[in-house]
Amino acid sequence: MTDADLDFLLAQARAETSADTGAADRFLARHRAALLPPARRTPLWPPLLAVAAVLAGVLVLRPTPALPASAAYDVYQGTLGEGW
DSSP: OOHHHHHHHHHHHHSOOHHHHHHHHHHHHHHHHHHSOOOOOOOSHHHHHHHHHHHHHHHHHSOOOOOOHHHHHHHHHHHHOTTO
16 A cells, blocks of 8 residues: 555545534433433422422311210210219
């Protein structure tokens, strides 16, 4: 192989083609994506905590039904027996 042949081969190797440009674009896209910090995943507990607070508020603020006076008497009578 002569020097002219080697010069010709090296000149072809140095010439940029459209395939080289596409490969460089793909490499740079992957490289830039790898440099970015990973996306942060939002935690799940704040919405669950808010739902729990709403449910607790609804249960606490809901008015309790009024029991008849005879209900207390029935409880005492059932627990202590007749004639307490």
